[in-house]
Amino acid sequence: MFKSLAPPEFLAKIDQIKCIKCKRCIQNCGWSVYSWGGDKVLIDTYKCVNCLRCYHYCPEEAITIEDNPVRFRSNANWGFYNIRNIKRQAETGGIPLTGMGSDMPYPVIFDNLLLDACQVTNPSIDPLREPMELRTYLGNVIVQVASGRFGVNADYLNAGVAVEIKIGQGAKPGIGGHLPGEKIPLDIAKTRMIPVGTDALSPAPQHDIYSIEDLRQLIFAIKEATNYTKPVSVKIAAVHNVAAIASGIVRAGADIVYIDGFRGGTGAAPVIIRDHLGIPIEHALAAVDERLRQEGIRNEASIIAAGGIRSSADAAKAIALGADAIAIGTAALITMGCTVCGKCYTGNCSWGITTQRPELTVRLDPEVYAERLINMIHAWSHELKEILGALGVNAIESLRGSRERLRGVGLDNQTLDILGVKPTGR
Amino acid sequence: MSHDFQKDISGCGLAGIINKDGKRVSGSFMIKCMCLMNDRGNGLGAGFAAYGIYPEYKDLYAFHVMYDELGAQRDAEEYIKKNYHIEKKEPIPTAPVAGITISPMLWRYFVRPLSERSERETAGLQDDDFVVRTVMKINSEVDGAYVFSSGKNMGVFKGVGMPGEIARFFRIEEYEGYIWTGHTRFPTNTPGWWGGAHPFTLLDWSIVHNGEISSYGINKRYLEMYGYKLTLLTDTEVVAYLFDLLVRKHGLDVLTACTALAAPFWKRIDEMDENAKNTMAALRMVYGSALMNGPFSILFGHSRGLVGFNDRIKLRPLVAATKGKSVYMASEESAIREICPNPEKVWAPKAGEPVIVELES
Numbered sequence: 181m182f183k184s185l186a187p188p189e190f191l192a193k194i195d196q197i198k199c200i201k202c203k204r205c206i207q208n209c210g211w212s213v214y215s216w217g218g219d220k221v222l223i224d225t226y227k228c229v230n231c232l233r234c235y236h237y238c239p240e241e242a243i244t245i246e247d248n249p250v251r252f253r254s255n256a257n258w259g260f261y262n263i264r265n266i267k268r269q270a271e272t273g274g275i276p277l278t279g280m281g282s283d284m285p286y287p288v289i290f291d292n293l294l295l296d297a298c299q300v301t302n303p304s305i306d307p308l309r310e311p312m313e314l315r316t317y318l319g320n321v322i323v324q325v326a327s328g329r330f331g332v333n334a335d336y337l338n339a340g341v342a343v344e345i346k347i348g349q350g351a352k353p354g355i356g357g358h359l360p361g362e363k364i365p366l367d368i369a370k371t372r373m374i375p376v377g378t379d380a381l382s383p384a385p386q387h388d389i390y391s392i393e394d395l396r397q398l399i400f401a402i403k404e405a406t407n408y409t410k411p412v413s414v415k416i417a418a419v420h421n422v423a424a425i426a427s428g429i430v431r432a433g434a435d436i437v438y439i440d441g442f443r444g445g446t447g448a449a450p451v452i453i454r455d456h457l458g459i460p461i462e463h464a465l466a467a468v469d470e471r472l473r474q475e476g477i478r479n480e481a482s483i484i485a486a487g488g489i490r491s492s493a494d495a496a497k498a499i500a501l502g503a504d505a506i507a508i509g510t511a512a513l514i515t516m517g518c519t520v521c522g523k524c525y526t527g528n529c530s531w532g533i534t535t536q537r538p539e540l541t542v543r544l545d546p547e548v549y550a551e552r553l554i555n556m557i558h559a560w561s562h563e564l565k566e567i568l569g570a571l572g573v574n575a576i577e578s579l580r581g582s583r584e585r586l587r588g589v590g591l592d593n594q595t596l597d598i599l600g601v602k603p604t605g606r
Numbered sequence: 607m608s609h610d611f612q613k614d615i616s617g618c619g620l621a622g623i624i625n626k627d628g629k630r631v632s633g634s635f636m637i638k639c640m641c642l643m644n645d646r647g648n649g650l651g652a653g654f655a656a657y658g659i660y661p662e663y664k665d666l667y668a669f670h671v672m673y674d675e676l677g678a679q680r681d682a683e684e685y686i687k688k689n690y691h692i693e694k695k696e697p698i699p700t701a702p703v704a705g706i707t708i709s710p711m712l713w714r715y716f717v718r719p720l721s722e723r724s725e726r727e728t729a730g731l732q733d734d735d736f737v738v739r740t741v742m743k744i745n746s747e748v749d750g751a752y753v754f755s756s757g758k759n760m761g762v763f764k765g766v767g768m769p770g771e772i773a774r775f776f777r778i779e780e781y782e783g784y785i786w787t788g789h790t791r792f793p794t795n796t797p798g799w800w801g802g803a804h805p806f807t808l809l810d811w812s813i814v815h816n817g818e819i820s821s822y823g824i825n826k827r828y829l830e831m832y833g834y835k836l837t838l839l840t841d842t843e844v845v846a847y848l849f850d851l852l853v854r855k856h857g858l859d860v861l862t863a864c865t866a867l868a869a870p871f872w873k874r875i876d877e878m879d880e881n882a883k884n885t886m887a888a889l890r891m892v893y894g895s896a897l898m899n900g901p902f903s904i905l906f907g908h909s910r911g912l913v914g915f916n917d918r919i920k921l922r923p924l925v926a927a928t929k930g931k932s933v934y935m936a937s938e939e940s941a942i943r944e945i946c947p948n949p950e951k952v953w954a955p956k957a958g959e960p961v962i963v964e965l966e967s
Contacts, residue, residue: 577894584823
């Protein structure tokens, strides 16, 4: 068989002395890395994605997964993945896909922002002994109207507490959703109203939204269909002119602007799009909030920020920059076993998350993982309350847009200006 | 520049008196009351507000203005002359005081906006709105000029010094008012500036404030959206403008405004009957960015009354008392007893629950 010249990213190894030949690794790997060789487990390491499913299910801890030490000759310009992707493209003629948010080393602004705390002149508030409020008014179950309109009907629109018009996604601004046919068995086919096994490729733009006035018409069509009982959210990817776009969306009548930063996750996107299009959520959020204030329309819509929120600290910083609420995707998946291996597009997820293979999906017990997700949300809520208490405020709206409670460390003047944040020490 | 400022922080003592029958009393009461609380200030700012002190000019706006230099006075007066009929202009009367060696030039003007405005953008404004515009314009655009009082039949007197010194300097005992508020300040990070002392005013609102608004950052940005220019970088300015926005511009009554600014907790709202719950939830949703969070006690004076209120969990002191037609409020009970030894009722208002006193008739 043809051997790829793209070297494997990872080396899966089994300590043959520890191995008890229970074959659990073979069962658990969705990528078929392991197979039974008659007397021992064989390894096809080219297929390994380092999702650690086998490691966790090996009773003897006989398995280790390492980064492949074999790399192309080191070169400051031609990195490993530059060369590897060209080799893959030369072999297939296709677009290399990926899942999850970009793993490129762009600066993470959240890590250069620090929150304030009270000392003497204003007292901190103890969240364990005093009331501390996180309640925010937004929809909590939002149904989505994406460009494919798969499965959209009046009952669907009225099922949630809000309706979201999806214009774009941070990981792949400007292109439509891709759900490969492998991931369309009967139940998915039913909800999407398409034949089993067909690719569900959403068009890049919504074909009835070629302009802001078209968006206005769709917003009000949805409001009519839902009797003005559901807030309408418009989700956009964070792109260069996001502030002007968001302003147009609010003026078009949206109740919520949902901004997804370029680091946001995805189930399937071309690597080249994910890693090179869009802007970080921190800049986008700051620019949108400021623009809506300058225009005096910030009160007319809520802002949801997403795309790279990894912790309650990121959430607090996003809220201080101006978000009413934050949304998480990747963090929620991690509670369910995801290790951010980035291979969601294959349909082979060994944790049963981004797959429709029945033998894999059974691994995702909704009861168990719902509880873990709730645990994480509770943990973040407790942490947010601690942060608010240290800030000396007892309601989340007192942090919202309060950039005075943020300082930038190691950021240049222009970035500070865009964020509306002072440097540490001032 | 809007985000790159150094915020002013201070602690304080405050007091207020209102005579519900409108009877005017000398400022000497207020001086005595404030001087008892000297240890709540550090000499870097004190002031008084009084209502009913200019009965002979009661229909005119009384501008109290401080100038750092003659050029500032010239520029500010040029603007005032162009837009207002000036009934009277005079230096604010002062007396020499040992502790006060330097002071800005202090002038007052009794004025009425001209019906014909020179600038087209302000032509359609009501008088009150035009006065607000004037105050914002002079304070933010004329370097070294600062309008610190702009109401009718009321005035603010303030500066750098202990309350007793400032009172003697401005000859406070010579004025008679039906509402008085006083303030002594303990700034922690800025050299005292005369304009930075309390009370802060806009039209006939006056605010004295003890505390730090921890939600200052968002309150400031919220107000900026409505065209307020926050030039003083103090919490108290935010309080004054929030009242102006909610009461004068949005038409809320004082109780509703106080409820929006120090809102009840959701837990309490959830226990209310359906109607009250919906109203209160709507108020919190609409005015979330106006919620004043963090420690404060505030006395808010206006021509028809006096309001005292606390933050949501009462992190700063406020005591109230009544005797006859008079209502007293202060940081400390001792300050009230200094001028009213036998009050009929003394109580500590609950967190977030305003004490609203209005004139009779």
